[in-house]
Structure formats: C-alpha cells, structure tokens
Amino acid sequence: MMQVSKRPWYQGAVSFWLKDVGSASYFIAATITSFLCLIATGIEELITLMIMFATICMYSAIAWQSIKMQATEWQSLVVGYREHVMFQGKVFIVFSNLISILSIIIAGNINLLATLTLANLVGIIIWFLNRSFSHLFTSVCYLSFFIATLVCVLIEQLPVWLIPVNIIAYIAIALLHNNFSSAYVWRPDSLSNYRNGLQSGWSPIPSGFLSNYGSSINKGLFPLSYFVGSGLSQYLILLTLLCTIGVVINLFYNITEHVIFVLTLCLFAIVTLSLWSKIQKQNSWELLFTLPIYNSSFSAKVALSNSVLKLAILVASLCFITASALSLANPTFLIFNILSYSLACSAGVLLSFAIGNVCKNINLLSFFMCISFGLNMGLANYMFDHGNNISELIIMATYTLAMAAINRFTVRYL
Amino acid sequence: MTQPLLSYKNISKKYNQRCVLNNINLNVEPGMVIGLLGKNGAGKTTLLRSALGLITPDQGEIQVLGELSNQLSASSKQKIGYVAQQTFGYEGFKIADALALHRSFYPDWDMQLETKWLARFELNNNDAINDLSIGQRQTLALIMAMAYRPQLLILDEPVASLDPIARREFMSDLFDLALDSGSGILFSSHITSDIERVASHIALIKQGELLLLDELDVIRDTVRKVSFREPTIDLSAYKVLNRQQNCAIIYGYTGEAIVDALAINTLSLEQLFVELHG
Numbered sequence: 229m230m231q232v233s234k235r236p237w238y239q240g241a242v243s244f245w246l247k248d249v250g251s252a253s254y255f256i257a258a259t260i261t262s263f264l265c266l267i268a269t270g271i272e273e274l275i276t277l278m279i280m281f282a283t284i285c286m287y288s289a290i291a292w293q294s295i296k297m298q299a300t301e302w303q304s305l306v307v308g309y310r311e312h313v314m315f316q317g318k319v320f321i322v323f324s325n326l327i328s329i330l331s332i333i334i335a336g337n338i339n340l341l342a343t344l345t346l347a348n349l350v351g352i353i354i355w356f357l358n359r360s361f362s363h364l365f366t367s368v369c370y371l372s373f374f375i376a377t378l379v380c381v382l383i384e385q386l387p388v389w390l391i392p393v394n395i396i397a398y399i400a401i402a403l404l405h406n407n408f409s410s411a412y413v414w415r416p417d418s419l420s421n422y423r424n425g426l427q428s429g430w431s432p433i434p435s436g437f438l439s440n441y442g443s444s445i446n447k448g449l450f451p452l453s454y455f456v457g458s459g460l461s462q463y464l465i466l467l468t469l470l471c472t473i474g475v476v477i478n479l480f481y482n483i484t485e486h487v488i489f490v491l492t493l494c495l496f497a498i499v500t501l502s503l504w505s506k507i508q509k510q511n512s513w514e515l516l517f518t519l520p521i522y523n524s525s526f527s528a529k530v531a532l533s534n535s536v537l538k539l540a541i542l543v544a545s546l547c548f549i550t551a552s553a554l555s556l557a558n559p560t561f562l563i564f565n566i567l568s569y570s571l572a573c574s575a576g577v578l579l580s581f582a583i584g585n586v587c588k589n590i591n592l593l594s595f596f597m598c599i600s601f602g603l604n605m606g607l608a609n610y611m612f613d614h615g616n617n618i619s620e621l622i623i624m625a626t627y628t629l630a631m632a633a634i635n636r637f638t639v640r641y642l
Numbered sequence: 643m644t645q646p647l648l649s650y651k652n653i654s655k656k657y658n659q660r661c662v663l664n665n666i667n668l669n670v671e672p673g674m675v676i677g678l679l680g681k682n683g684a685g686k687t688t689l690l691r692s693a694l695g696l697i698t699p700d701q702g703e704i705q706v707l708g709e710l711s712n713q714l715s716a717s718s719k720q721k722i723g724y725v726a727q728q729t730f731g732y733e734g735f736k737i738a739d740a741l742a743l744h745r746s747f748y749p750d751w752d753m754q755l756e757t758k759w760l761a762r763f764e765l766n767n768n769d770a771i772n773d774l775s776i777g778q779r780q781t782l783a784l785i786m787a788m789a790y791r792p793q794l795l796i797l798d799e800p801v802a803s804l805d806p807i808a809r810r811e812f813m814s815d816l817f818d819l820a821l822d823s824g825s826g827i828l829f830s831s832h833i834t835s836d837i838e839r840v841a842s843h844i845a846l847i848k849q850g851e852l853l854l855l856d857e858l859d860v861i862r863d864t865v866r867k868v869s870f871r872e873p874t875i876d877l878s879a880y881k882v883l884n885r886q887q888n889c890a891i892i893y894g895y896t897g898e899a900i901v902d903a904l905a906i907n908t909l910s911l912e913q914l915f916v917e918l919h920g
Contacts, residue, residue, distance in 0.1 A: 235746040240739060247734030300731035301696060302724050302787075306747050307716040414696045419730060 235308075241316050244293065249590045250426055251292045253504065255320070256594040258285035262324045264602075265331040273380075275335055279328045280347045280376045286324045287351025288369050290317035291358035294411075295425070298362050298418035310412055321351075342386035345394035350376055352401050359411035362421040377493060381486050426508055449542075451516055451528065452535035455506040463498040464542065470494060471550040484558045485613075491550060492573065492608045495543060496601050499577050503584045507593060513642075526640070533639040536581045537632060544574035551612065568615030569608055571624040576604030578631035585638035645708060646671050647794040647826040648693055653702035655688055655850075662688050663699065664850040670794065670826040675817060677841030677858075678830040679911070681919055685850040686830040687727060690798050693828070694724055707794065720748060723792035725800045729776075729783040737774075737782060738767035748790040756789045759815075763808055777803040784812060788819060795819070797829035801836060809833070813840045834912040844911070848918060853883055854893060858911075865914055866895045867907045875902040884918050891917050 245255045261282035268274045293313055303309050325344065332340040350372045358365050379386070405411070445461035446453035453460045474487035513525075522528040548570040555566060580600050587593035611624060646669035655663040662685045670676055680686045691697045693704055695712035704711040707718045714722075732740040737760075745751040760767065763781045771779065780803050787795065795816070801809040817840045820827050831837055837844065837858075844861050846854040854861065868877065869889045877885075877900070880892035891914065900906060909917065 235743075239746065240735065240743040243732075243735040243739055249734075296731075296733075301691070301694075301726040302731060304696070305694060305714075305719050305722055305724055306744070307719050308747050312743075419728065 235312065237312075237315055237319065239312075244313055244316065245289065245320070246591055248292075248296070249508075250296075250422070251289050252591055253594050254285045254289035254292060256591065257598050258282050258289060258320075258324060260595070260598045261285065262327045265328055266334065269331050269335040272335070272337065275331060276340065276343050276385075277377070277380045279331070279340060279343050280380055281373075282324055283328065283344065283347035284351050284354065284372055284376055286321055287348075287355045290314070290321065291355045291365060291369070292425075293317060294355065294359040295362040295365055295418060295422050297412045298359075298415050299422045301414050303412070304414060337385075338388055339385040342388060342390040342394070343380070345391050345398070346379070346386060347376065349394045349398050349401075352398055356401060356405050356409065356411075360409045360413070362415060362418040365421065365425060373497075377490070381489055449535045449539055451532050452502075452506070452539060454516060455509045455512065455532075456502045457505060459505065460502055460539075463502070464546075467491070467494055467498065468546060471546065471553075475550060475553040478554050478557050482558055484554045487554055488551065488569070488612050489609060491547070492605055495547075495573055496576060496580070496604050499580045500597055500601060503580055503593075503597065507584060507590065529639045529642050530636075532642070533636045536578065536635055540574040540577045540628075540632070543577050544570045547573045562616050564616050564618060564621050565612055565614075568611035568621050568624045571621075571628045572604070572608040572611040572615075575624070575628040575631040576600070576608060578628070578635045579604065582631065582635040582638045585635070586641050644671055646705075647707060648796075648828060649705040650689070650693075651703045651705075653689070653692065653699045653704060655685075655692065655697065655699045655701075662850050663692070666702070666847075666850075666852050668845060668852060668855060670828050672793070672824040672826055673820055674843055675820050675827045675841050676829070676843045676845050676855075677837030678828060678845045678847060679832075679834065679837060679915060680830070680847035684847045686847055687798055689847070690796050690828065690830060693796055694722070720750070720790070721793040723787035723790070723795040723797075725780070725783045725787045725797045727798040727802075729779040732771050735771050736767070737765055737769050737771060740771060740782070741767075741786070744786050745789070751790045753789075755791070756785060759785045759789070762811065775803075777805060777808065780804060781808065781812075788815070791819065791823045791825070793823070793825050795825055795827040795829070797827070799830050799832065802832065809836060810839070816840055834910070834915055838911050846915070846918065853918065856893075861893075861911075861914075862908070864895050865891065865893050865909055867891055867905075867909055867913075867917060868900060868903050869905040869907070870902050871904060872902050875900070 244251065246252050258281075261278050265275055265278045265282060268278055297303055297310055297313065325348070328344050329341075332338075332344065354368050354372050357368050443461070445464055446458065449460060471487070471491055474483070474491065478484055478487060513528075516522070516528050517525045519528075522531065548566060551566040551569055580597065583596045583600055584593065587596055611620065615621065615624065648668075648670040650666050650668040653663050653666040654661070666689060668676075668689075678686050678689065688697055692699050693706060693711055695704075695710075695714060698712060706714060707721060709715060709718050732744075735743070741756060745753075745756070759765075759781075763778075763785075765774075765778060765782060765785075769778075771782070774782065780800065784797075784800055787797070797816075801812055804812065813836050816827055816829070819825055820842075829841075841858055843856065844854065844858050845852060854865075856864075865883070867889060868875070868891075871888065873887070875890075877890055877892055880894040883891040883893055885891075891909070895906070
C-alpha cells in the first residue's frame with residue numbers, strides 16, 4: 229500500500245487548463261492578453277479592452293472547468309478533486325489580476341482599476357452561474373463579452389466611484405452564492421452541454437434560428453457550412469442586421485467609428501468561432517470525401533478553399549456596403565478608407581482560415597488565432613482611420629490576394 | 643447480522659410523470675456481487691446513480707456504509723468505487739498523469755495492483771487519454787475505481803466496450819476483489835454470460851420494478867418456464883414473473899409436479915431475460 233503524498237497545487241494544471249481544448253481556448257487567450265496588457269500600457273483605449281478581455285476570459289476558462297465538473301459523475305466521490313482544480317483556477321485569476329494591476333500602475337491611470345473591478349464582477353457572475361447551470365455558458369459568456377466590449381467602446385473612462393461599488397458587489401456575490409446555488413452538482417445534461425460546446429464552438433444562437441433564411445447561404449458556402457453548421461448563415465444574417473441597426477442609428481447620432489469597431493470585432497469573433505467549429509469536426513472529412521460530387525480528397529479540399537474565398541468576398545461586400553452607408557452621414561471618410569477597410573477584413577478572414585489549415589495542434593491554433601485576431605482587428609481599424617490614399621489601397625489589395633493564395637495553397641495540409 | 647454496505651429502502655423515482663424506479667428494496671452486503679440485469683431504460687443507471695447521491699429519489703431512503711447517500715462523509719467516499727457508463731473526466735491527460743493525480747486523492751492506493759492491471763491490459767503510461775479507444779478508457783476507469791480496493795464498488799455497464807478476453811479477466815478480478823477484501827459489488831450489464839460468470843446474486847429490473855432478487859444458484863434452481871393448455875392452471879404457489887396465453891415464468895419451484903402443466907423447463911439467464919421481456 230502506498231501512503232498519500234502531499235499534492236502540489238499545480239499537479240495536473242497543464243492537462244486541465246492547456247490540454248482540454250475548451251478550457252485552453254479561453255485560458256490561452258486570457259494569458260496572452262494579460263501579458264499584452266503590460267506592453268499596451270501606453271495605449272489607453274486598447275489597455276481598457278485588454279484588461280476586460282483577459283479577466284473575463286480567465287473566468288470563462290474556470291466556468292468551463294465548472295461545467296466539466298458537473299459532467300463528471302465520479303467527481304463528488306473523489307474527496308479533494310474539485311477543490312484541487314478550482315484552487316488552480318483561483319490562482320490563475322489572482323495571477324491575471326496581478327498582471328493587470330501592474331499594467332495599471334505602469335499606465336498610471338486609476339480609472340483602469342474601475343475597468344478591472346468591473347471585469348472581475350462580470351467574471352464572477354459568469355463563473356458562479358455556470359457552476360450550477362451548464363446550459364447557460366454560451367449565452368452568459370457572449371452577453372458578458374458583448375456588454376464588456378460595449379462598455380469599453382462607449383464609455384471612455386469608467387468613473388472611480390465604481391471601484392468600491394464593484395468590490396462590494398463582488399464580495400457580496402462571493403459570500404452569498406452558497407445560499408442560492410447548488411454548485412458543481414452532477415447534472416444529466418452537463419456532459420452533452422460540454423460536448424456540444426466543443427463541437428459548436430459554443431454558438432450562442434439556437435440551431436433552428438433563421439434557418440429558413442440561411443439555407444441558400446449555407447448551400448452557397450458548402451462545404452464550409454458543412455463543417456461550421458447552420459451557425460455560419462445565422463452569424464452572417466445577424467451581422468447584416470447589426471450593421472443595418474448601426475447604419476440607422478448613425479443617421480441620428482454620429483457613431484461611425486463605434487459601428488466599425490463593433491462590426492470588425494463581431495466579424496473576427498465569428499470567424500474564430502467558425503474556425504473552431506470546423507476544427508472540432510475534422511473527423512467528418514471522411515463523410516465529405518465519400519460524396520459523389522468530389523473526385524478525390526484533394527478536390528474536396530479545394531472546394532473548401534473556394535468556399536472560404538466566397539465567404540471572404542461576402543465579408544468584403546458587407547463591410548463595403550456598411551462603411552459606405554455610414555460615410556453618407558459622415559463624409560470625412562474617403563472611398564479609399566472604405567475599400568482598404570473592406571479588403572483588410574476580407575484578408576483577415578482568409579488569413580484566419582489559412583492558419584486553421586496549417587495548425588493541427590489545438591493549443592498552437594489557439595495561440596495563433598489570438599495573434600491573428602489582434603492583427604486583423606488592428607489592421608482593419610487602422611485602414612478605416614488612416615487608409616486614405618491609393619498606395620495603401622494597392623498594398624491592401626496585394627495583401628488580400630496573397631492571403632487568398634496562401635489559403636488556397638495551405639489547404640493541402642488539411 | 644452484518645450491516646449492508648448499500649441499502650435501498652422503498653425507493654421510487656419519477657421523471658416527467660414516468661415511473662423510473664418503483665418501490666425498490668435491495669441490500670448489498672460484504673462479499674456479494676450483484677449483477678443488475680434489465681433492458682435499456684429499465685432504471686438501472688438511475689438506481690446506481692442514486693446510490694451515490696447524484697439523483698435524489700422521490701420516496702424512500704438509501705444508506706451507503708451507514709450514511710445517507712446524499713450526505714456521504716469524506717471517509718465513506720474513499721471506500722466507494724464507481725465507474726460510469728460514459729467514462730469522462732481526465733480529457734487532456736496522459737495515462738500516467740491522470741493516475742498520478744487520481745492516486746494522490748486515495749491514501750490506500752494499491753500501486754502494485756495498478757501496475758499489474760496496466761500491464762495486463764496493455765495500457766501505455768505515455769498514451770494520451772484522448773487517443774484511447776472507448777474500451778481502453780473504460781479499462782482505465784476500472785483501474786481508477788478499483789486500485790484503492792473500495793469496500794463498495796458500483797459499476798454501470800463496466801465492461802460493455804471491452805473485448806471478450808479483457809472482459810473475462812476483469813470479471814474474474816472483480817470476483818477476486820470481492821472475495822479478498824470483503825467488498826460488495828453492484829454492477830449492471832446486458833451481457834448475461836458475464837453476470838452468470840461472476841455474480842453471486844442477480845437483480846432483475848423491469849420498467850423500474852425489481853422483479854427478482856436472489857442468489858444465482860437459487861434462480862437457476864427455482865425459476866421455470868411452465869407450458870400449459872388450460873389458462874385456468876393453478877400457479878398460486880409460485881411467484882409468477884410473466885404470464886402469457888400458454889406459458890408462464892414462475893419463481894419458487896422446488897421440483898414438485900404441477901397439475902395441467904404440459905412441460906416445465908429450466909432457463910438460462912439469457913433465456914429468462916428474453917422470456918421476461920418477450
């Protein structure tokens with residue numbers, strides 16, 4: 229018989245947080261963004277968004293582990309197992325907060341502390357809700373990310389008085405949650421929620437939503453829609469609706485830059501989700517190859533590359549129409565800005581899918597997706613603000629063509 | 643009289659007005675290996691999960707190692723082993739890492755047993771759990787549940803995905819474990835030959851009701867299929883498990899002649915299962 233050894237707190241941490249694909253997608257994003265906060269201390273708008281994103285992502289990773297806990301039937305029998313995993317999560321939260329505080333000190337802006345405390349408040353709500361209700365993960369996470377982004381975009385600096393309010397609310401939730409929740413209790417639907425989450429990329433949209441309107445889009449984007457699922461057309465329709473609402477509001481209030489920022493953010497979030505769903509369904513290739521419409525596996529891969537190209541063209545068209553409509557109310561933006569912006573978005577889509585073609589390892593993919601997400605966001609917004617001459621337009625056109633070529637070339641590595 | 647390791651008393655459970663468990667009474671005592679047999683949806687998994695406090699019954703009381711199943715103490719939990727139908731929980735781990743972490747929660751982990759079973763079932767310590775087949779995952783789950791020699795072992799279709807050789811070996815180990823450690827084992831299975839090979843007792847569950855609970859040998863000796871022509875045949879001396887137009891399955895037969903019976907046949911466990919659900 230062997231006596232139990234004292235277990236180090238980090239035992240199994242790499243496997244729990246980095247090798248579980250669901251957790252890794254949030255954890256890696258949170259870790260990278262946390263460290264980027266230290267670099268971005270000079271850019272006020274960016275650091276606000278990054279602090280918010282890093283903190284909420286870290287809580288989302290813990291929320292994911294909470295769902296896994298609810299899906300694991302034996303966990304309640306293994307004394308100390310849950311505490312061990314959750315302690316690791318708490319250490320990571322503290323670590324992420326310490327980095328954020330350090331970057332706030334470097335930036336020398338007390339208002340950022342209000343952002344950090346708000347992010348923690350939103351985060352604990354995500355975590356605690358998902359400790360009891362695994363089916364809420366999608367909607368709670370997306371709503372939180374959306375609200376957090378809106379707060380960062382619409383409110384330049386959160387007031388300092390929010391700091392104590394957020395802290396008190398945080399402590400109250402932490403202290404009172406036991407009175408109205410049954411945390412980590414096994415639930416029969418949790419395992420399917422967990423697996424659906426892995427497969428669908430936690431699409432926040434119900435599977436039947438807008439399905440009648442999206443069938444022609446899905447048909448046109450086959451076989452990409454085969455991997456991503458009905459979510460692809462739903463995302464595109466929702467994005468169009470979002471753009472329309474933004475354009476209408478822009479007729480009354482000048483929110484051009486906000487609309488462009490939110491549109492770009494949503495676009496690349498959608499691309500990331502679509503790519504995630506596609507990666508999770510790699511095993512479905514075999515069925516696709518057997519379809520009589522393809523002569524060989526390579527022709528199926530080429531068809532996939534073509535459908536990504538079609539998506540990129542759709543995205544470019546949507547961005548062009550939206551940006552043009554926005555510029556009607558705000559004529560300071562030239563056609564060059566609009567075209568460069570549209571091409572940057574389109575190139576971003578192609579780049580993301582090219583990364584998906586090459587990266588087989590999910591951790592590597594998450595890492596590069598984070599990098600490309602930031603790069604695409606930065607490039608698109610820069611082009612809208614500063615791409616006002618023909619030379620930049622030519623560079624963007626060349627870049628887009630290069631991305632299309634890379635996407636087509638890398639498809640063979642799928 | 644020894645205290646049962648697991649005791650179900652008048653357990654009933656409904657889901658959406660459907661009765662999943664109906665007044666179940668069952669005791670698992672040290673040394674008992676109870677094979678729980680029933681069709682899909684008969685209530686086997688619900689019965690096993692309720693023993694762990696995962697499901698709360700609408701009526702009745704479940705005691706595990708002398709404690710209520712939903713209020714188990716840490717020391718009791720360390721004496722219970724459980725393998726679920728769907729093995730899940732260590733995704734992302736290598737076998738060695740998962741075992742190292744799991745073993746750290748159990749002071750009485752038998753390292754030799756772990757090593758022996760890993761070797762016997764050809765599990766490589768460096769393999770990632772995500773890359774294992776369903777059968778290999780189930781084997782690992784069984785090792786994790788048995789290597790600390792629990793007093794009570796609850797297994798939900800533990801060997802369904804194992805190949806026949808692995809199944810046979812594990813079943814034999816189960817039996818040895820019960821004999822050596824005085825453990826009680828409650829396991830569900832569809833594979834009647836496995837149950838026949840290792841179970842000391844059989845619990846037959848149909849639509850949430852425990853039709854039959856007895857020693858395997860007693861069931862073999864006293865369950866009969868009686869064929870008859872006249873539906874007025876008197877079978878009141880026996881428990882009738884199933885009755886059809888010209889035949890009935892009876893329990894409690896002790897070798898006497900039955901008036902009006904055309905034939906009285908013995909049944910294998912599989913035949914009994916089929917007849918009861920026919």
